[in-house]
Amino acid sequence: MVRGEESQAYNVELENVTLLSMLHHVKTKMDPTLTYSHGCRSGVCGSCAVRVNGREQLMCEYKPSDGDVIEPIRNARVIRDLVVDTSSIAYFNSCANAWSEGSREGCVSEEEASRIETQTDCILCGSCYSACPVYAVNPEFIGPFALTRVWRYVNDVREERSDGKMAAVQTNGIWDCTLCGACVPVCPQGIAPMQDIRMLRTKSAMLGYPDPTMNFGGGFDLGGWDF
Structure with a gap:
């Protein structure tokens, strides 16, 4: 299942292939509108990162299983399907x-x-x-x-x-x-x-940079002693 703004399920009978190869099969044989990014196909360019079942993966390296949910990576504007603004x-x-x-x-x-x-x-x-x-x-x-x-x-x-x-x-x-x-x-x-x-x-x-998470201001009142 590929999920961009909407969900779409695909039934694909391919074994021992990468997610990228499976999506290429879907695009060429089933749904030419499916949109995703890829480049080197070798885990080098990083352009095919997606989320599979809530975890980030490279499509060219991940081997899919039945019921996988594929989503675009988070914290980026989705352009279409699995393609985001990088x-x-x-x-x-x-x-x-x-x-x-x-x-x-x-x-x-x-x-x-x-x-x-x-x-x-x-x-x-x-x-x-x-x-x-x-x-x-x-x-x-x-x-x-x-x-x-x-x-x-x-x-x-x-x-x-x-x-x-x-x-x-x-x-x-x-x-x-x-x-x-x-x-x-x-x-x-x-x-x-x-x-x-x-x-x-x-x-x-x-180098002398202060840690802003530490509160050095104010004081402490311990039994009448001011610090």
Whole structure:
């Protein structure tokens, strides 16, 4: 079953195929109006992310079962069927300066390269963005995918400009994350954005940025003593 704005059931007798192949069969043999996104068919481009039974998946990797419910990813405007507006990905990356702004030439040790290897594998599929509950209360949240990319660059010894990135993620960024971990199991690349956000918080504290979730104002009345 594919669900965009309305529900539609399809009975397809295909075995051991990916969800993308099954939807292609539906589109070419049963319903030419069915609309979905795909690109590389190899789990690299990230364009075919959807929700299956309430969990984010890549259509080119997922093997469907009877009764599966397929929906577009959340927190994005649905254009049609399973296609959503992904401009928010570029917008939040821009808010976070989540790219290289100048790097030094030179050799990088194996240990230094390993620090950013996992985060470099982000394919911007939007799965963590879809799973994140913060957008229900703060639609301007920079998001786990952009924050994990920020950690990739501020942790790169070749990067010459990281101060601006750290400043950019203080508002609607690392402190707005609830650290619920919903982004971790849905990442097809095995990235743990929650852990990267924790590390960005630690680095922020080392740079002198205050934690806005801590209440340092006011005082305490303990037996007549004012603090």
